[in-house]
Amino acid sequence: MNITFQEFLELYDLREEDLQEFSVLSNLLSKEEKETIGKRVRDFVFLYLPRSAKLLYDMNLKNAFSGTIEKFIDVSMLNSQLALTYSNALARIHRVNIDIPPDDFLKDYLVFLKNILDKVKIPTGKEKTFKKYIFFLTAIGFYIAITNIKETIEEIETDPITKLPLHTFLCSNFSELVKKRRTVVLLDLENFKEYNTIYGYRIGNTILSMIAEILKTFFEKDIILRFQNDEFFIFTDKSLLETRNVLQKIRKYLQENTLILADKNFPIEIRLDFTSILLRVENTEFPDPKYLLWILYNKLKDIEDKTFEKMHIVSFSEQEHYLEVFKTMLTILNVLDKNHVLLAVQPIVNLLSGETVFYEVLARIKTSNGIISPNSFINYVNDNSIEEKIDSIVIEKALSLLKENCFDKISINLSFNSLKNRFLWFLSRINDSKDLGEKIVIELVERRNPLHLKSIKDKIETFKKLKMQIFIDDYGTEYSNFSLLKNLEIDGLKIDGAIVSNLGKDIVDETFIKGTLEIAKFQKLSVVVEYLETKEQLKRSKELAKKLDYQDLLAQGYFFGGSVHRTV
Incomplete structure (x- = not known):
């Protein structure tokens, strides 16, 4: 059903004469305050709504966005008819031209309202009119969101393909399901994606x-x-x-009975198998589905070899471990939501001159029980894809240190996920200050296989144009490897501390460091040896550099000073 904005307002008993009263509010916000609101909402979009931010950047609407907000404040206060027209136009643009996700729009719009409330000082006697105005603005937000919904939203609990209940059924009936059952199984069908991709959805x-x-x-x-x-x-x-035995029978049935499906003029042989995770839920309390799903999916993720053993039972100790990790994750997410992330800085020193070249900015998580060390939370952050959020908070705080001239040069860790999804937001923060790029070293962190190297190379080229330096962090471990060194335009490497700690002890690790220094000398790259903590490690590092006549060896570690907390 289509509804005009006028009809929408009438549903909430807001009439034209009510809207005309808003003109008296026209002087409550100065031009500067409206500009501030526009910029704050824009910053919110670029920090938390990457899809919308990308659309705004692609359409060259970065500056126009904040100007549009300022204009909307004016028209909604001065002319109710203009506001009606404007809101209908917003709805059409939002739905057809830009297609910003509705949930993005609502988050953005709520920040806009909050900034209005923070800025306006309501004169005596105008409280009633102001309440109506805020209600009016709120109605516009819901009107635009509703206009974007093309079909009536229904909570569908049955899958039209299999005629089985869907995940909504689990959420609404979770207590009964767990209370009355002894075992739950997560069954992950194998090779389905390949069949679906090759032969189509039918x-x-x-x-x-x-x-x-x-x-x-x-x-x-x-x-x-x-x-x-x-x-x-x-x-x-x-x-x-008993459940395991039934699953074995199903697997045997699938192995002995190849599915034959007709596709146009020829038959297709379908061979199926599955991996299953079994969990005993009898006499076990789960507050809500999230806990159960966390256990099952983490067990599925932890299975190293799915081709041999197909059925896996979650032991009691594994269940306790997963739940403990989940509670830690909730703590971290709560800290991130409240922005209780502390910064620590650690010097990176030239081994030959002894001078500090720059400082690395490190994150520390503050909880009611104290500060969580990075070794305790970094794996949770990486494994659960929330590094983007922590990267954004650290970058924001680190840039504040530079703008306050606390340091001449700093390095910031940036995951490949953040590089992919927060690139435009990061650029907007850099572009806010002149010549900020030459004070920044980007440390690329990657603990998963980096995809789309072409896209990453393009982004690094942009950083280089802004005079930033690019280092590969944790070089020599996992995916921070020779492929990145060979394919990306970088300025330096940071050899992982696990390798550096074996200087003078392990011939393989020491040979790796020597080979890295030879490549770095040829490529004119800097090398940082991380976690340098002993005189022996320092001595061997200098000896290797001297033997190769390598002048740009840097070091970081407690031998040169531990990390120091900084307040922003």
Whole structure:
């Protein structure tokens, strides 16, 4: 059903004469205050709403965005008819031209309202009018969001393909499901994506329907859900052992009965298998589905070899471990939401001259129980893809240190995820200050296989144009390897501390360091040896550099000073 904005307001008993009163509020905000609100909302978008930020950048609307907000404040206060027209135009642009995600819009709009409330000092006697005005602005936000919904939103609990309940059923019936069942199974169908991609969704949907029917046959009286894509959940009264036996029968059935599906003029042989995670839920309390899902999906992620053993039971000790990790994750997320991230800085020193070249900015998580060391939280951050958020907070605080002239030069860790998703926001922060780039060293951190190297190279080229230096962090471990050195235009490497700690002890690690210095000399790169903590490590580092006549060896570690907390 289409509804005009006028009709929408009438639903909430807001009439034209009410809107006309807003003209008396025109002087409550100065030009400077409106500009500040516009810029703050723009900054919020570029920090927290990357999809919307990219659209604004792609359409060259970065500066126009804050100007649009200033204009909207004016028209909504001075002319109610203009505001009606403007809101309808916003809805059309939002839906058709820009297609900003509705959830992004609502977050952005709520920040706009908060800034209005923070800035306006309401004169005596105008409180009632101001309340109406804020209600009016709130209504506009909901009107635009509703205009974007093309179909009536219904909570669908049945999958139209398999006729099984969906994840919404799990959320709304979780307590009953867990209370009345002994075992839960996460079943992950293998090779489905390949079949779906090669032969199309019709064959893919047929496979899902057939698997659903097989599961219903073997788990006749149990609850089976299609959770997402090629994953199924089974809530059963059977014990762990009984459930395992049934799953083995299903696997045997699939192995002995190749599915034959017709595609146009030729038959397709479908060979299916699955990996399953079994968890005993009998007499176990889970506050909500998130805890259960966390355990099952983390167990699935931890399975190193899925090709040999297909069924895995979550032990009690594993369950306790996953729940402990989950609680730590919730603590970290809570800290990030409240921005309780501390900065620490550590000097990076030239080994030959002894001079400090720059300082690395490090993150520390502050909780009610004290500060969590980086070794305690860094794996959680990396494994659960929230490094973007912590990167953004650290970058914001680190740039403040530079703008306050606390340091001449700093290095900032930037994950490949942040480089991919927060690049435009980061550029906007750099461009706010002149010549800030030449004071920044970017330390690229990658603990997963980096994809789309071409896109990364393009972004690094942009950094280089702003006179930033680029270092590869943790070089020699995981994915911080020779491929990055060979393919990216960098200025330096940081050899991982696990390798540096073996200087004078391990011939392989020492040979690796020597080889890295030879390459760095040829490529005219700087090298930082991390975690340098002993006189022996310092001595061997200098000897290697001297033997190769390598002049640009830097060091970082407690031998030159530990990390020092800085307040921003």
